[in-house]
Amino acid sequence: MSNKNKDLIPQVLTVLFIILVLIYFTINAQNNMGNRGISFGFGFLSQESSFDITFSLIDYDGSHSYAKAFLVGLLNTILVSAIGIFFATILGVTVGISRLSQNYLISKTAECYVEIFRNIPLILQIFFWYFAALRALPLTIDSINFYDISFLNVKGWYVPRFIWTNFSLFVYSLIAATVLIIFVSKYAKKKRDEIGKQVPVFYISLGILFGLPFLTFLIGGVTLSFQIPELTQLSKTIYVYQGGVTIIPELISLALALSMYTATFIAENVRAGILGVNKGQKEAAASIGLTKGQILKLVVMPQALRIIIPPTTNQYLNLTKNSSLAAAIAYPDIVLVFAGTALMQTGRAIEIISITMLTYLSLSLSISAFMNWYNKKMAIKEK
């Protein structure tokens, strides 16, 4: 037998073995389900779900299908993960840089923050933010009032609803502004490379971003008005705000807990990244007269990012997966809505759990793919 075959056979055997194990599990599951009178199939997805969900980004009620309920749960998971990732990144970078500050108070505060929030289990933090917040917030009638347009109480945070006319024109103007900004920054980079002149990209971009949409208000007929939440009385002591948009306390506390927790890990990544940049780089930058801010932005950060991005990708994935703890505090994410209520009402455990697992897998792989792309973009380009 040739050497090539010798190398190949163990691998083929392994693959075959895995396939056989899978076949065994499938047949076993099928048999057991058959014996216990459980049918298998995805037909239930089109049936009427007949349960309602507190909070949904799309139009949904119990007369819609289980597939739609799944979508509601998925969007809620994506929403809380996106909010969590956004704030975790901002907070993490801030705290990470603060830990390296020369100022004793700032660096110690940042250190305390990291050590406290990193070392308490996430589920306890979620319970803390939820139940502590619920206990601390006032009842509807005594709401905390923000200038008579927004109200915070135990049932949620009520904000004005935006009512648009010609909304599509406004969106187009935003797209146009984005495209314009990309061109401006490309042009600025070219100018800098060619004649070494700094174009104030930031201010120009800011101008375009606000100016263009503002123009649509002036000449495009776009109008925006607000519907302010109004206090209505339901009974002697029960009040509720109606008419505005409600941000439910479950979403607020979950997003808060997720971002506070994950920010500690990102902060440590950022600190490691900055410390990982050679000291000589900073000294060289200082010697040509760059300011402290410029050194951080132009010399340290671009190099630190290469160290920061890969472990931070892991933290983004963790945050997304950790959002499944939402079920504990009634935030209607995919686990609560689909792997919880829908599973119970239909009893289709194998189908629903497989769909849910595949969904988390796809979410994680998408985040991972995006971060890999970003990492490549940031990597050292050999010229």
Added chain:
Amino acid sequence: MKSIKTWILVVLASSLLVACGQGGGGSGSKKSKTLDNTKKAGFVKCGVSQGLPGFSNADASGNWTGIDVDVCRAVAAAVLGDADKVKYTPLSAKERFTALTSGEIDVLSRNTTWTLSRDADIGLTFVGVNFYDGQGFMVRKNSGINSVNDFKDGISACTNTGTTTELNMRDFFNSKNIKYEPIAFEKADEVVQAYDAGRCDTYTTDKSGLAAQRTKLSAPDDHKVLPETISKEPLGPVVRQGDSVWEDIVRWSLNVMIEAEEYGVNSSNASSLKDSDNPAIKRLVGAEGELGAAFGLDNEWSLRIIEQVGNYGEIYKKHIADTNILPNRGPNQLWTKGGILYVPPAR
């Protein structure tokens, strides 16, 4: 050539595994696999709630009590001769059916509502009803709400996820044309905490559950249960489909407790009634007939249930009435006394 031999071995071993898998399920014969396994293990595997006073609740030292627990104790007394030989598994509403169909437990006695889809679709069989319940609402006394007709658009209602209550709530509010905010938690304790904190205006679940959970609130007297009942909730023990002998054992363990009350047989007088004049009583205490043989049990199985666990009236009094959860038996009274408890005769 060693690799080829290994290869053949692997294939043989795997096909053996597959063959085992095909033969591994339940059997259709008269013999009960669950009964055999229970006798071999020496305890009944019983699924209960995570803590519902009166139904299934663990005290500080881990002893489970309640009328749902007593169904499992009755089965253990009948099958193993000792009511204490039960292993309890606390389950959330979401986990309960999977735990039963996967064989982690053999009896699910966890305030579970008997519905058509649960009975027919997901491999379960309901064996009877040990508590007739109905869904109700709890509100704060000072809320000014005295009936479900006082609910208005925008009301928020807390409940448990994965229960029939979630569906009934929707049916109810839809029929009244009221827009409501449903907040569904996985565990009952969190529902209680959220309601207590004022997150929702009303807490809805089975009325027995409301009465039991009210005791956990910070000021139980500030809350009341509204008079209306919006659904039928017959709660009862559940077994896996496909083992009819085991199903019969659990069904009749429950039935003899109710019949014993009907004939005035209780834990203290049962053994002295062996020479009663009434043949129905003699059958209950195992002095006449060969009733146990039908399940492969001895003839004193029902006597042990009555002696060790008690009749239905005794367990209701002990767990539900004396604990002040629902002092009035309502529909859970014998048919002879104006209730709807009516079981087929044990003969």
